[in-house]
Amino acid sequence: MTTTAPATRDVYRRTLLDLARRDPRIFCVDSDMGGLEDTFGAELPGQYVNVGIAEANLMGVCAGLAAAGLIPFANTMSGFALWRAGEQLRSDIAANNLPVRVVVTHAGLSAGHYGPSHHALDDLAVARTLPNLTLVAPADAVETEHAVRAAVDHPGPVFIRLGRVATPAVHSRPYRFELGVAVELATGDDVAIIAAAPRPVGVALAARDELARAGVAARVLNMHTVKPVDRAAVVRAARQTAGIVTVEDHLTTGGLGGAVCEVVCAEQPCRVTRIGAAESYLDAVADEETLLAVAGITVERVTEAARELLGHRARSVALR
Structure with a gap:
């Protein structure tokens, strides 16, 4: 990217x-x-x-x-x-x-x-x-x-x-776009990162690279259609990994993270960590990247959340 x-x-x-x-x-x-x-x-x-x-x-x-x-x-x-x-x-x-x-x-x-x-x-x-x-x-x-x-x-x-200014390219080669069908940008069965919109997807991919350097294989799903959410892709991620991290330029309530939680709660329970803005107004005037950092929508938070999910799975296995 x-x-x-x-x-x-x-x-x-x-x-x-x-x-x-x-x-x-x-x-x-x-x-x-x-x-x-x-x-x-x-x-x-x-x-x-x-x-x-x-x-x-x-x-x-x-x-x-x-x-x-x-x-x-x-x-x-x-x-x-x-x-x-x-x-x-x-x-x-x-x-x-x-x-x-x-x-x-x-x-x-x-x-x-x-x-x-x-x-x-x-x-x-x-x-x-x-x-x-x-x-x-x-x-x-x-x-x-x-x-x-x-x-x-x-x-x-x-x-x-849509956003306002130019953002990094995500797609460098042809792919099949279909409303309601997520795009798998990176494979991996350790943990899943699901994101929507340019900046969050960029954060997800950067976190994937950071985790890869530590030997963690993170699946990255670009959930371009938030409604109807790709239930099948979410269920596969919930079943095949230690858990899901969602990333969005939105409150942690009601957006992409909420949609993912609704699916896993009904069909394939797993741990989900939602990365987004807290339920408060950002009383600040700044550029988008600065405000995303203030809101905590960062690579560091995503990688930390992924490691916590993996740690929880390891502890669960050890207790069996």
């Missing part, structure tokens, strides 16, 4: 325009995010609508377009989609199973330079509760393009969660 890829939001915008050129059903519905009017709007003005900074109206307009047989992509920031337009996202779009693609940027702590009002550390938890909504957090630019293209023909609503 040494190559820096384009920002996921930039790849999304290029992919959306490419798709819309060939499919007049695709509409770009903007909430004054900046830049879309000069690219998508300038080339395809008949398929572009800017509702302004009015997120609730954004969702309502998209619901109407989808009900009329079109394929609208709603564009906003992650925190605003759930808290300023949550009722419309739930009642107008998700409850009616309308094919709206809600694409949010500035997820997690990627808008940390704006301060706590723009932190989006609870969006996964809220979005996971909405009926019919498929929730995707791509790991890099390559996966973002796959996710956007897959979303076009998906029968129900899709929520795609």
Whole structure:
């Protein structure tokens, strides 16, 4: 992971325009995010609508377009989609199973330079509760393009969660992307690390390398689709390793870690350690990487958690 890829939001915008050129059903519905009017709007003005900074109206307009047989992509920031337009996202779009693609940027702590009002550390938890909504957090630019293209023909609503700036490339060679199916980035049967979104996946892979130097084989799963979570991959990890460490740029409550715990509790009990932000607001203004470190979403915490799981398994075996 040494190559820096384009920002996921930039790849999304290029992919959306490419798709819309060939499919007049695709509409770009903007909430004054900046830049879309000069690219998508300038080339395809008949398929572009800017509702302004009015997120609730954004969702309502998209619901109407989808009900009329079109394929609208709603564009906003992650925190605003759930808290300023949550009722419309739930009642107008998700409850009616309308094919709206809600694409949010500035997820997690990627808008940390704006301060706590723009932190989006609870969006996964809220979005996971909405009926019919498929929730995707791509790991890099390559996966973002796959996710956007897959979303076009998906029968129900899709929520795609993106960051803001360029992040390291995760995928260096072709692979099969499928909504709801995790990607195994590294093999290993000692411990499993499950992550979603660019920074957490990067942390997971770096932790895997650190553990490998100590002779520990860590399986790394990129759980790009947080809902529906890949239950089969989680169950295999729970059955075949000493336990699971989840990594996310989100609270430890309700997000990826919560989804994994729900699966193992019901199907294959095992120890799960969730690495994420504590249940408190980060009262700080800083860049994303600094805030992730403040929140404890680090390589060191992941490796420590993995070693603790292995130690617990060793103690359990010794007591038998």
